Amino acid sequence: MKRGTTIFLKLAVLLIGVPILALCIFGIPWLANNPVNPNYAGALYPIVIMMYVSVIPFIVALYQAFRLLSYIDKNEAFSLMSVKSLKTIKYCAIVISSLYFVMLPFVYVVAEKDDAPGLILMGMVPIFASLVIAVFSAVLQRLLQEAIDIKSENDLVV
Numbered sequence: 397m398k399r400g401t402t403i404f405l406k407l408a409v410l411l412i413g414v415p416i417l418a419l420c421i422f423g424i425p426w427l428a429n430n431p432v433n434p435n436y437a438g439a440l441y442p443i444v445i446m447m448y449v450s451v452i453p454f455i456v457a458l459y460q461a462f463r464l465l466s467y468i469d470k471n472e473a474f475s476l477m478s479v480k481s482l483k484t485i486k487y488c489a490i491v492i493s494s495l496y497f498v499m500l501p502f503v504y505v506v507a508e509k510d511d512a513p514g515l516i517l518m519g520m521v522p523i524f525a526s527l528v529i530a531v532f533s534a535v536l537q538r539l540l541q542e543a544i545d546i547k548s549e550n551d552l553v554v
Contacts, residue, residue: 439505446499457488482537489530
């Protein structure tokens with residue numbers, strides 16, 4: 397793979413992380429301090445806490461994606477370190493999906509009080525998006541592990 401492609405992907409990974417960090421610094425505290433309706437501010441705090449907690453596995457997954465791209469740059473794509481990075485990305489996506497699933501009842505409370513049924517659908521988007529990422533990384537992990545096994549068998553045959 398050309399180095400320019402991986403540099404572009406590394407830049408994309410960094411550009412994905414910057415808005416999330418900005419949201420954590422500016423957006424989420426503003427949301428917690430300025431609820432639209434003070435009646436459901438109590439249900440808003442667990443949502444804010446879950447959003448902050450979900451940033452940790454998100455940043456870990458971005459770091460692992462960055463490491464995976466570094467392995468590709470070094471021509472070490474077919475290594476156990478790459479498999480480990482994909483495994484970590486998979487677990488991070490599962491944790492994010494679980495956190496947002498736990499947060500869904502609180503979103504329901506806010507949607508019920510605000511009479512906004514679309515809010516529940518918006519709360520389900522991160523769940524399904526992270527599940528897709530988990531399944532995709534699990535498939536890549538399995539394929540990469542099989543390729544490494546075949547490569548090691550071929551090295552022993554010589």
